[in-house]
Amino acid sequence: MNDKIKIQNIDLFYGEFQALKNVNMDIKENEITAFIGPSGCGKSTLLKSLNRMNDLIEGVKIKGKILLDKVDIYKDMDPTVLRRRVGMVFQKPNPFPMSIYENVAYGPKTHGIKQKSKLDEIVEKSLRSAAMWDEVKDRLKKSALGLSGGQQQRLCIARAFSVNPEVILLDEPTSALDPISTMKIEDLLIEIKKNYTIVIVTHNMQQATRISDKTAFFLHGEIIEFDETEKLFSIPKNKKTEDYITGRFG
Amino acid sequence: MDRNISNLRQRKIKSAIFKSLVWLCGMLTVGILVYILLFILLRGIPKINMEFLFGQYNTTTLSAFSSIVATVQMIVLSLLVSVPIGVFCAIYLAEYATRGNKVVKIIRLAVDTLAGIPSIVYGLFGLIFFVKILGFRASILSGICTISIMILPVIISSSEEAIKSVPDMYREGSLGLGATRLRTVFRIVLPTAMPGILSGVILAIGRIVGETAALIFTSGTNVLKNPTLDLHASQRTLAIHMYMLASEGLPHSKDMAFATGAILILVVFLVNYATTKAAGRLGRLNNE
Numbered sequence A: 001m002n003d004k005i006k007i008q009n010i011d012l013f014y015g016e017f018q019a020l021k022n023v024n025m026d027i028k029e030n031e032i033t034a035f036i037g038p039s040g041c042g043k044s045t046l047l048k049s050l051n052r053m054n055d056l057i058e059g060v061k062i063k064g065k066i067l068l069d070k071v072d073i074y075k076d077m078d079p080t081v082l083r084r085r086v087g088m089v090f091q092k093p094n095p096f097p098m099s100i101y102e103n104v105a106y107g108p109k110t111h112g113i114k115q116k117s118k119l120d121e122i123v124e125k126s127l128r129s130a131a132m133w134d135e136v137k138d139r140l141k142k143s144a145l146g147l148s149g150g151q152q153q154r155l156c157i158a159r160a161f162s163v164n165p166e167v168i169l170l171d172e173p174t175s176a177l178d179p180i181s182t183m184k185i186e187d188l189l190i191e192i193k194k195n196y197t198i199v200i201v202t203h204n205m206q207q208a209t210r211i212s213d214k215t216a217f218f219l220h221g222e223i224i225e226f227d228e229t230e231k232l233f234s235i236p237k238n239k240k241t242e243d244y245i246t247g248r249f250g
Numbered sequence B: 001m002d003r004n005i006s007n008l009r010q011r012k013i014k015s016a017i018f019k020s021l022v023w024l025c026g027m028l029t030v031g032i033l034v035y036i037l038l039f040i041l042l043r044g045i046p047k048i049n050m051e052f053l054f055g056q057y058n059t060t061t062l063s064a065f066s067s068i069v070a071t072v073q074m075i076v077l078s079l080l081v082s083v084p085i086g087v088f089c090a091i092y093l094a095e096y097a098t099r100g101n102k103v104v105k106i107i108r109l110a111v112d113t114l115a116g117i118p119s120i121v122y123g124l125f126g127l128i129f130f131v132k133i134l135g136f137r138a139s140i141l142s143g144i145c146t147i148s149i150m151i152l153p154v155i156i157s158s159s160e161e162a163i164k165s166v167p168d169m170y171r172e173g174s175l176g177l178g179a180t181r182l183r184t185v186f187r188i189v190l191p192t193a194m195p196g197i198l199s200g201v202i203l204a205i206g207r208i209v210g211e212t213a214a215l216i217f218t219s220g221t222n223v224l225k226n227p228t229l230d231l232h233a234s235q236r237t238l239a240i241h242m243y244m245l246a247s248e249g250l251p252h253s254k255d256m257a258f259a260t261g262a263i264l265i266l267v268v269f270l271v272n273y274a275t276t277k278a279a280g281r282l283g284r285l286n287n288e
């Protein structure tokens, strides 16, 4: 399969503090890639640098290259274009304080779609892809803030679909959710990976083994090991990886 | 064991005393408010008649009609000037300015200083600058200009607070979909901040309606027979009408001052209601 994203020699600094150290990784199309590791090791930082959400933080410096379909996203791509192609779902569900319909229609409207029938179509398709059309089709005009946490998170996934991205980044998308909502979202990710490239940060190793094809183990801003999920969890090459996945990490 | 129980009882008593204290303070506040409202409304409303509301001004009617119109003009036009300037300034301060920026420090200093100046000083400034230097004379226009500057700090600081209290996750959500900064501010941040901005506007309306010192020197104490829309005319607002009547020697002028007060209260209620309605539509916050 194709390399959708190539990360080459990335160093990232928050002011003086180096959060990523010489990170290299190829992310394949139509696969789910998981980032695991103790908190503070740089998983979110790397994820956010894939759609340049780091640009918003004052004092961030990045060295190295990230290529999306062979194009340097920091040199040769406008961030708004990049973020349309590389969507993001955040740790805490963050639907806008608007109706369910408006939440999903916001993205396409941003990119110039005005026709009501076209918007209706996108809203329905996105909500169907997020497996929640039947749940909400009778209350599209109601506020999204009235949904449960799990529904809000799936709405955010639907919102990410709405601009027809190629890559979807998810930062611990189920950490605030109950087991049933978590399962729904995991099933959904497996279902949609045939059409998307998915990168997910997870605090939960079982989740990584359940859904991902590849897993990267991070420690102190470095990638210690990056391999097929099955291999990484059954026969880790690195002692630190082994310690972490067996819970002997200290 | 024993000590624990007596301790518990002591704490319960303390908490009961505290609760009743809080309750008392609350009731006192509400009580004073109700007393003032009733005092003015009960004395004022019976004196209100059609002549007073919509008639010509003369020494028998003491009509408030021209003052009512001037007050509404003053509110609407000075808000039209200050709200856009204030909100844009707040957007700049909260969304675009980087930390430690010199311009920001200067704007903040200006805002804080303006907020602390007594309104009589605004009046003197308006008298010198708008009335004399710019040659607007004593007129509604001079009054509007002066009032606009006076309420600007209120609008800026409440809008800035409101914009800052919009959670970052909404901005991230919007930017993450490929929206520009500008679109994020206008489509997501401002609608979400609308209730807070509105409370600043309502505060500002309160200041405009109640203002006398800044207006006596600028729009003047003159009262016209009939209301006018001409901004170059000198015409008193309701608050000044009330002030003038209260100090006038006519036998019924005290009563009519209370009638004016009652109208003032009603105008405030009406304008606040209209503002809330209008912004509800602007903010399209359907949180039901």
Ligand SMILES: Nc1ncnc2c1ncn2[C@@H]1O[C@H](COP(=O)(O)OP(=O)(O)O)[C@@H](O)[C@H]1O
Residues within 6 Å of the ligand: A014, A017, A019, A037, A038, A039, A040, A041, A042, A043, A044, A045, A046, A057
């Ligand atoms: N905005 C920021 N400013 C300064 N340091 C930060 C910022 N965000 C994260 N960091 C630091 O960078 C490191 C990696 O953070 P992060 O990527 O959020 O870790 P993870 O997602 O793996 O828990 C942590 O040590 C964190 O304290």
Ligand SMILES: [Mg+2]
Residues within 6 Å of the ligand: A043, A044, A045, A171, A201
């Ligand atoms: Mg994180």
